[in-house]
Amino acid sequence: MSSQVIDIVISGGFGRMGQAIQRLALQDTCFRITGLVESAELVARHGNTVQTADGRQLPVASYIHDLHPSAGSVLIEFTSPEATRKNAAESAELGMKMVIGTTGLVGEPLEEIRSISKRTAVLAAPNMSVGINVLLGLARKLSAALPDFDVEIIEAHHRHKKDAPSGTALALAGVVAEGRGTVPADVVRHGRSGIAGERPKGEIGVHAVRGGDIVGDHTVLFAGDGECIELIHRANNRDTFAAGALRAAKFIARQQNGFFTMLDALGL
Numbered sequence: 001m002s003s004q005v006i007d008i009v010i011s012g013g014f015g016r017m018g019q020a021i022q023r024l025a026l027q028d029t030c031f032r033i034t035g036l037v038e039s040a041e042l043v044a045r046h047g048n049t050v051q052t053a054d055g056r057q058l059p060v061a062s063y064i065h066d067l068h069p070s071a072g073s074v075l076i077e078f079t080s081p082e083a084t085r086k087n088a089a090e091s092a093e094l095g096m097k098m099v100i101g102t103t104g105l106v107g108e109p110l111e112e113i114r115s116i117s118k119r120t121a122v123l124a125a126p127n128m129s130v131g132i133n134v135l136l137g138l139a140r141k142l143s144a145a146l147p148d149f150d151v152e153i154i155e156a157h158h159r160h161k162k163d164a165p166s167g168t169a170l171a172l173a174g175v176v177a178e179g180r181g182t183v184p185a186d187v188v189r190h191g192r193s194g195i196a197g198e199r200p201k202g203e204i205g206v207h208a209v210r211g212g213d214i215v216g217d218h219t220v221l222f223a224g225d226g227e228c229i230e231l232i233h234r235a236n237n238r239d240t241f242a243a244g245a246l247r248a249a250k251f252i253a254r255q256q257n258g259f260f261t262m263l264d265a266l267g268l
Contacts (some may be wrong), residue, residue, distance in 0.1 A: 006030055006253045007073035009064060009096070011037040011087050014046065017078040017101065020242035026054055030250060035059045035067035037075075037087065064090045071095030074249045077102055080162075085109045092116045097255070099248045100124040101241065103167030114259050121255035125262040126167025128244030132218065133262045135233050136175050139220050142229065143179030149222040149229075150199060151176050156209035156217040164208035165190065168218055173204050176220070 008025060012018040013036025025031040036050060040062040049057045061067050064075065064087060075091040077084050077100045084102040089112070091098055100113065103126050113122060127133070143151065153176070155169040170184070177184045180202065188204045199205075209217075216235040221228060235241070244262065251265035 004030070005032050006249060007032050007034045007070055008249055009033075009035050009037060009067055009069050009073060009075050009091075011064075011075060011077040011083070012079040013050070013058075013060065014038050014042055015078060016238055017241060017245075020238040021076055021078075021245055023053060024239065024242050024246055026052055028246065031246065033058055034069060034073065035061065037061060037064055037067070039083075064096075065094060069094055069096055072097065072253070074099060074253055076245055076249060078245075081105050081109045085112060088113050088116055088122070092120050095120070097121040097252045098123070099245055099252055101126070101128050101245055104163035105167065106170070117257060117259035119257060121252045121257050121260070123248045123252045123260040123262070123265060125248070126171050127216075127241070128248060128262055129233075129235060129240040130244060130266060131233050131235075131240070132168055133266055133268055135218070135220070135231055136171060136263075137268060138231055139172055140175040140179045142220075142222055142231070143176040146222050146224065146229075147180055149224040150203070150205075152205040152207070152221040152223065154207045154209065154217075154219045154221070156211070156214050158213050158215065159210055161210060164210065165206050166208065166216070166218070168216070169206055169208070172218065172220055173206055176204055 008031055010018050010021055025033055036058055043060055043062050048060050050060055059067055073096050075096050075098045079102055081104050097120055153169050153172050155166045173184050173188050177187055187202050188206055190206050218233045220231040248265045
């Protein structure tokens with residue numbers, strides 16, 4: 001890999017995010033796409049090559065090593081937690097760096113990736129848009145400044161989204177809890193039904209909405225006595241996330257090892 005061009009492998013290359021990343025990367029001379037990773041089922045269905053918008057043929061494989069990536073190239077990963085776990089281990093063995101945008105990545109899989117970052121550079125974030133990362137910082141500050149306000153987080157996504165609540169909603173709950181010196185496990189409540197009782201002080205409500213083709217809406221509501229503050233972010237298309245992922249790839253390509261987030265890539 002030259003100092004000017006960053007070789008990238010896109011995992012989940014046939015998915016909505018993978019296609020958006022391909023399109024933007026092909027328009028950026030900083031990047032060279034060297035292959036796509038997909039499930040064995042999709043590779044069997046679509047074949048081991050795909051034609052890009054500019055007429056080139058890209059190799060497609062279900063195992064990263066079959067693409068023969070160069071050491072120091074960057075894997076951009078938008079798949080499932082289990083696939084991410086496998087791909088992260090394989091790419092680390094190949095000397096690759098990683099940008100991980102997989103949602104629902106918590107617990108043991110996330111800890112494994114943190115451990116891998118001791119050997120290579122990894123950037124992981126549930127949401128790669130600039131606006132969302134600014135929102136995370138604002139939510140933390142407001143939470144600390146308004147300790148007596150009730151906080152509700154509402155997220156909405158398209159009908160095809162598999163995980164709920166979104167990784168971004170969980171990240172928002174995390175920074176709100178952090179701003180108040182608590183931990184999410186102790187204060188987060190997912191939805192309400194029936195005779196739910198009076199709202200406990202300090203509770204953080206998290207609610208998921210699914211429908212249509214909503215790309216991603218997130219609202220953080222701070223409700224006090226006599227006044228409310230709402231922080232709202234709406235993604236109108238996936239390009240904002242794809243552009244963020246490529247910005248993260250440029251950042252992580254310059255790092256040797258360590259675990260990073262989009263806040264690091266954006267200098268926030």
